[in-house]
Amino acid sequence: MKTKLLSFAIIFSALIYGLSAQAHDPKEHMQDAKKPDCAAMDNMDQSKMDMNDPVMQAMMKQCMNGMKHEQKSGDNSQKKNKQEVEVPPINDYEATKHNH
Amino acid sequence: MVAKKILSCSKCLLIAAVLTMLGGLAFLYSGLYPMGADVPHNSLTFWALETLRENSVARAADDIEVPQDLQSSNRLLAGGADYNDMCVGCHLKPGKKQSDFSLGLYPAPPNLSLNDDEHGSHEGELSAQQRQFWIIKHGIKASGMPAWGSGHDDERIWNMVAFINKLPDLSPDQYQILTARGENSTGHH
Numbered sequence: 001m002k003t004k005l006l007s008f009a010i011i012f013s014a015l016i017y018g019l020s021a022q023a024h025d026p027k028e029h030m031q032d033a034k035k036p037d038c039a040a041m042d043n044m045d046q047s048k049m050d051m052n053d054p055v056m057q058a059m060m061k062q063c064m065n066g067m068k069h070e071q072k073s074g075d076n077s078q079k080k081n082k083q084e085v086e087v088p089p090i091n092d093y094e095a096t097k098h099n100h
Numbered sequence: 101m102v103a104k105k106i107l108s109c110s111k112c113l114l115i116a117a118v119l120t121m122l123g124g125l126a127f128l129y130s131g132l133y134p135m136g137a138d139v140p141h142n143s144l145t146f147w148a149l150e151t152l153r154e155n156s157v158a159r160a161a162d163d164i165e166v167p168q169d170l171q172s173s174n175r176l177l178a179g180g181a182d183y184n185d186m187c188v189g190c191h192l193k194p195g196k197k198q199s200d201f202s203l204g205l206y207p208a209p210p211n212l213s214l215n216d217d218e219h220g221s222h223e224g225e226l227s228a229q230q231r232q233f234w235i236i237k238h239g240i241k242a243s244g245m246p247a248w249g250s251g252h253d254d255e256r257i258w259n260m261v262a263f264i265n266k267l268p269d270l271s272p273d274q275y276q277i278l279t280a281r282g283e284n285s286t287g288h289h
Contacts (some may be wrong), residue, residue, distance in 0.1 A: 033281035040273035055266055058173035058180075059277045 038063035137206035153240065158227070161234035166226060170262045176278060179263030182256065184279035187212070190244065193279075195272035205244045215268040225265075232261045 041063060049056055127133070141149065169175065184193070190201040190209040202209055236257050239247030248257060263278070270278065 034276075035282035036277040036280035037273065038277060040277065044271075044273065054171050054173045054176055055270065055274060055278070058176040059274060061173060061177060062277050062280065 036062045137204065140206065157231055157234055157240075160238070161227075161230040164230040164233055166229050166233075167258055170229065170258065170265070172262070175259045175262035176266060178256070179259030179261070180275075180278040181281045182252075182260050183263050183267070185281075186248070187260070193272070194267070194270050194275045201244075207243055209244065212264055212267050213270075229261055229265065232264055233257055236260055 041059065051057070051060075140146070183191075188196075189199055190205060191212040192199060192202060194213045196213070197211075202211065233254075235245060237247065237249035237252075237254070239245045239249075248260075267275075
């Protein structure tokens with residue numbers, strides 16, 4: 001009887017501990033995740049953009065990821081454009097932007 | 101004669117100490133101290149608690165090793181999303197001056213979207229980063245600041261420190277982009 005109670009207590013504690021460890025899993029936040037408003041980058045003063053600045057690099061990554069995602073989904077659905085569009089490295093972002 | 105004087109003096113001190121202790125206990129049990137968060141501490145209590153907190157954190161955080169890559173963009177992205185989900189309600193963001201939590205908590209949580217001088221901290225960069233890491237990981241007793249270390253590993257906490265260090269320089273637009281977890285929908289055209 002005591003062994004059963006002890007086993008139950010251990011399993012219950014482990015379960016609670018496991019659940020608490022998952023409480024802040026980033027995936028949980030994805031349910032109401034907002035999308036980055038990359039259009040706002042158009043309004044930023046490009047003369048002040050420093051590509052070596054980690055903030056700027058992070059913004060590029062955020063917005064480039066989205067563009068890559070869009071391009072892939074566009075290719076899959078339409079299958080019109082057979083040319084593979086490569087996402088340029090961060091430092092080539094400005095050149096890409098002017099081409100679009 | 102001298103020995104008698106010393107003895108009587110020590111007796112007086114002992115009696116004074118006992119009376120002080122009894123007075124303190126009586127005050128604790130009396131319920132006279134206002135515990136509501138809407139009534140500030142008196143200046144002596146505030147000074148004592150703040151001094152206790154700052155020295156305790158400084159001592160505990162002193163030997164924490166700060167990662168070399170704290171400036172990396174990947175850390176900013178990871179830390180930004182977590183900051184937005186877990187910290188912004190109390191510590192605010194660019195363009196947001198107050199919230200229910202920042203108004204109601206006592207002591208008031210620092211507005212981390214302001215630079216150090218604006219929210220009253222005057223530390224060196226290294227000390228500030230060690231302190232931020234320790235506080236995020238261990239929390240602060242009776243302040244509303246939880247110990248995030250129970251559910252977050254050190255790397256994840258350092259990501260938040262990296263983001264907090266850049267936060268005062270961000271515009272509201274930059275903040276939105278860096279903290280969004282979802283995929284970009286609008287892109288550039």
